[in-house]
Amino acid sequence: MTALRECSGWDQVGTVRGMTNQRIRPAVAADVPEVKAVIDAAFRPYVARIGMVPVPMEADHAANVAAGRVFVSEAPEGAAGTTRVTGLVVVEPREDHLCLDIVAVRPEAHGTGLGRLLLEFVEARARALGLPEIRLCTNAMMWENRRIYPKFGYEAVERRATGPYDRIHYRKRLD
16 A cells, blocks of 8 residues: 655655655656666566557656656665665646656566556646646557556547557546
């Protein structure tokens, strides 16, 4: 079960099955190599399935971090005071919604509730920004996502091909 409490700014701490004291915070420049590593690990399995490199793997991670779009979850590691980025989201506020561009979780953290914690963070961020909904899209070949998002209140609103990408677009309206 996920417990989430808001802290100062965007810092949030939650407890995830098997992981205690998961902390979500804005990414900083020093996080860029781990941001890339988490995204590559999360999306690498899809390369063969969709027949090309997924868009998140080719994103300009340094630019996204510099623009304040990336929020990382981290957990304490064995050594005193060290942490490891275990997941992340890339979001961008728009005029009438929050765009959830990337959700990525290290494969070894799958099934722990970290994805849920990250989605709860995104929802809290949208609410704090006064935005009425969250929008995202996923590749139609990433069927795991097509099962997950509706469980969290997202509704499919459109299927559209953009170049070589067949995408399902979702939204979640916030009450």
